[in-house]
Amino acid sequence: MTAPKAEDTSGAPPKNTGPTRRRLPRDTLSRQVILDAAERVAARDGLDSFTFQSLAKEVNAHPTSLYRHFRDKDQLVRELIDDLRARSYGGLLKATDSWREDLRTSARYIHEHYLRYPQFAVQMAARTTRRPTEFANVEFALDALLRAGLDEADAAKYLRVFGNVIRSLSSMEAGMLALDPETRDGDTLAWQLEYRRLPAEQYPRIAAMTGELLDIGDPTVFDTAVDLFLDAIEARAEQARENRSTPTEG
The missing domain is CATH 1.10.357.10 (Tetracycline Repressor, domain 2)
Known part of the structure; x- marks a missing residue:
């Protein structure tokens, strides 16, 4: 007969044993991947409202990884606007x-x-x-x-x-x-x-x-x-x- 597991009295929250979202490998997060995701997030939340946090969630990456490609949100917004122009009539x-x-x-x-x-x-x-x-x-x-x-x-x-x-x-x-x-x-x-x-x-x-x-x-x-x-x-x-x-x- 198997002995029962001892009760956890530490007060720590139980570990999540369910499925977790895997973050993208570093080499797959390109500027174009970020721009495509920025378009989706901005279309959904508004260009003034979206943040690097919401964008990082969209691409399943850590927010700090976005700064390797864009200095700040303003640079990203300007790049996105120009990228959309290029798609339309570049x-x-x-x-x-x-x-x-x-x-x-x-x-x-x-x-x-x-x-x-x-x-x-x-x-x-x-x-x-x-x-x-x-x-x-x-x-x-x-x-x-x-x-x-x-x-x-x-x-x-x-x-x-x-x-x-x-x-x-x-x-x-x-x-x-x-x-x-x-x-x-x-x-x-x-x-x-x-x-x-x-x-x-x-x-x-x-x-x-x-x-x-x-x-x-x-x-x-x-x-x-x-x-x-x-x-x-x-x-x-x-x-x-x-x-x-x-x-x-x-």
């Missing part, structure tokens, strides 16, 4: 013989990118990543603006304005997509229903044009904004050329 921006079409193509890629990752729109619009995809985008846009006929000072100014306008419009539409479906549908239907019910005596212009009003996500809005901006660049470049060719009175 290497696709190729200069043609039309500066207008090149800028239009750039705007379209950026717009589509924001709508693809709406949960990251605010951070993408606000951050300067200092990373390869961003550098390539700036180089591409500057080259197009110079080919339009602008001088370097104006090209640098319009680069900033063009980028801000495109990102602002794109993040606004992306923000709408990030709303819960009920809220989003309510806002969209307001332009089709509630505006049409407004009293004409109080809002005569709205009442006369309710059939023409567009909601935020209407695709023609973004395209029209890009066309207006390109028209303005062309007009200013033409004026600059005329000023340079006109002799000054001395």
Whole structure:
């Protein structure tokens, strides 16, 4: 007969004899593995809320192992934003013989990118990543603006304005997509229903044009904004050329 086991009177918690999650071997935790996991965690918890602890849990590693690849969360966020850009349109921006079409193509890629990752729109619009995809985008846009006929000072100014306008419009539409479906549908239907019910005596212009009003996500809005901006660049470049060719009175 087997003697009974002695009772444990130490007060220590019982040992966990169940299955445990094995941490990844050190050589399998690469920067890309971390970035892929960061995208999943940020999409679930929000880019502002996720931590190295939650990220380490996602990849089944110790938090300190992440610091071998990224100095801090800010560096990781900037790398993630640039990595998402690269996935969307990295290497696709190729200069043609039309500066207008090149800028239009750039705007379209950026717009589509924001709508693809709406949960990251605010951070993408606000951050300067200092990373390869961003550098390539700036180089591409500057080259197009110079080919339009602008001088370097104006090209640098319009680069900033063009980028801000495109990102602002794109993040606004992306923000709408990030709303819960009920809220989003309510806002969209307001332009089709509630505006049409407004009293004409109080809002005569709205009442006369309710059939023409567009909601935020209407695709023609973004395209029209890009066309207006390109028209303005062309007009200013033409004026600059005329000023340079006109002799000054001395």
